[in-house]
Amino acid sequence: MKRFNTSPISGMQELLPKDQAVFNQLKSQIEQVYRLHGFQNIETPIIDRTDILLAKAGGDTEKQIYKVVKTAETSADADQALRFDHTVPLARYVVEHQNELTFPFKVSQIGRNFRGERAQKGRLREFYQLDVDVIGHDHLPIAYDADVIFTAHQALSLILKPRFLIRISNRKLLSGLLQELNLVDFADQIFTIIDHAEKVPDTVTRQALNDLDLSNTSITKLLEFVAIRGVSSSVITALSALQVENPTFKTGLDELTAVLDLLKQQGIADQVIADMMIIRGLDYYTGSVFETFLPDYPAFGSICSGGRYENLASNFTEQQLPGVGISIGLSRLFAVLGPEGLLKVTTQPPLDVMLLPLSVQQYSAASQLAIKLRQAQKTVDINYTNKKLDKKLTHAAKIAHYVIVIGEDEVTSQSFKVKDLLTSQTHPLSILL
């Protein structure tokens, strides 16, 4: 016999049933929060047009995208690849179906995305992302930025054990500051330097700015800006104190103030800080940007992030479609935080009740009992094997909460004893109905 390697390919999520149950539980809790907050669910295809997926991409995305080989019967189709996030297919979806959608379009997407990158712990190649986005037609009020942040906060509160903080900034602040300082030509480099500032000593950041041959005044101002972080009121005061007159900066300040105010109204001000070091790298964000982190476990980095993009689908349509979105990378959270015991999970046996008919003569009674218990929303299995009773009880103890042995006497008397396999106590059937 040819030897096959039966392990999943490296970087794929494949869980044992008990772990899958926990994963599904976390996923459905987040889904429910998204629903309660008024987001409508959609699913885009996993396979999409390569030119659509790569329209705006660059850098790593292009190197990591999984292309799909056309078959004889699909040879006439466009080039195809697997989606690497939910945002690009969403842009195509909104353009394609815009006449049939109502705006603001509050949408959730829950599913697997694919990136062929080097596999490492918590960095999967096939991974679940749970996104919410709000898409406007022409215009989208800043309040929706707070709406998605609050939604993510509510979802994360349900699944995270340790306290977490949401860090918020607005890219218009730095953009405006660079305009004021006449440093627009250096924007890409400076955004990148600040994006990395957190991971390196201050001296390195200062040196990197120095290397750009900026004036000392500019460097001082930039470092002063980057150091601003804290609770809402203090940050707004500090940003105002910079006395930047540039209108983009002022818009950014107004937007940040509005978002912080709204989150205060939602009652989560103590889990929100404004932090000018938040940039979100080379992403397509143009306004609000946010990250979430665990202050007691800083090594995990951002566990949920997102931001505002002024134009979701600028590559596909002239129509202005501003949006704001946030994504929870559940596969990563599960892989990284799960083993550390940092996720709120209630583990329970996979099965509520296992029925053990003693012989074929009791199959019919077992069926009737199963139907009754399932009507009471209990998950029920019947063991039809001809193993010895003690073996069946051992098997039941592995997967079920309760076991009911069904013999001739039980059927005749219609009196069934329910054994709780967790406590070894015995109960009448009524506790399950």
Add this chain to the structure above:
Amino acid sequence: MKRFNTSPISGMQELLPKDQAVFNQLKSQIEQVYRLHGFQNIETPIIDRTDILLAKAGGDTEKQIYKVVKTAETSADADQALRFDHTVPLARYVVEHQNELTFPFKVSQIGRNFRGERAQKGRLREFYQLDVDVIGHDHLPIAYDADVIFTAHQALSLILKPRFLIRISNRKLLSGLLQELNLVDFADQIFTIIDHAEKVPDTVTRQALNDLDLSNTSITKLLEFVAIRGVSSSVITALSALQVENPTFKTGLDELTAVLDLLKQQGIADQVIADMMIIRGLDYYTGSVFETFLPDYPAFGSICSGGRYENLASNFTEQQLPGVGISIGLSRLFAVLGPEGLLKVTTQPPLDVMLLPLSVQQYSAASQLAIKLRQAQKTVDINYTNKKLDKKLTHAAKIAHYVIVIGEDEVTSQSFKVKDLLTSQTHPLSILL
């Protein structure tokens, strides 16, 4: 601007939010039935090893499989492709994890599979399948065949409006008959002829058998066998009357009898017929085979089918892993039966309550009200746009069941009027809490 084609690739399922909601509702009803019947959910990766996926394949599968191109960072990996069903990855999964599973392993799989075939109505390239399987270790009692059929029956009852019938046979009957008639060398051809018998006139079937140069006695016996169908008792009588002594035939008869008896005990005998024309083509089934069809809409063909395979993973392990499974092709059902109004769906507005604060001053009150309503499990959105009230009401009427306008007076008096957008009636807030 470059013109992009923003339509999904042909053969992909992409639904508007209202249709997605219906699809999700059907999917979660079936999921719930699977859970209640004691099946544990797992998810295998969508990308798997090509040699695993194609280990047993042949014919169309090999032509229709979507291969995935490795990226620079995954170049060291095995050749990869997208799974085309749930059964092959399940075989790999059970072999890989067998020491950590409990047997009989009752497992459900719900997700998308991929086949690059010619796109046509109801025949998608990316499609949902909702499977249940029971896998035994060494041995699996015949009662599990009835278990998966009953589970599928319960799921289909929840989602199908028209009556449906489950047709059952057992491939050991025909195999045994061919042994008895010394026609084992013609088995493949005869199985194929009988598999097609339903779609062609009887004369064509007879001619096809004639072309194999079989004796008249054999042809008569085969046609007599194939014509046997009906309710449980009549079929068992007719099969016994064939007086076939072959032990494989007898085993098949015993198994079929057992399955029909168990389904009678489950109370679904009137929706089950035994039918010797059911073969399930060139599938890997070795015992029970079943199909489901709508007698009033025969053109739709089988809407759910499955069977028993004596050895799930014979290509990957020496360990005997018998299994029995059934699959509901929900994307196909949705595409074919949905437009005909043949699916039980309850359409409701995507949103329970839309809150309309009249100005920024009422945002805080709206937030508090939203939190309260969400605690009562209502899905709630707040319209933050600065559109005119009548426009906001029109928007709300498109997506919400209820609307609450929040002005200064409402906030001061803490008295909110709930307007039912379906009936135009007004209610106090208490009806939502």
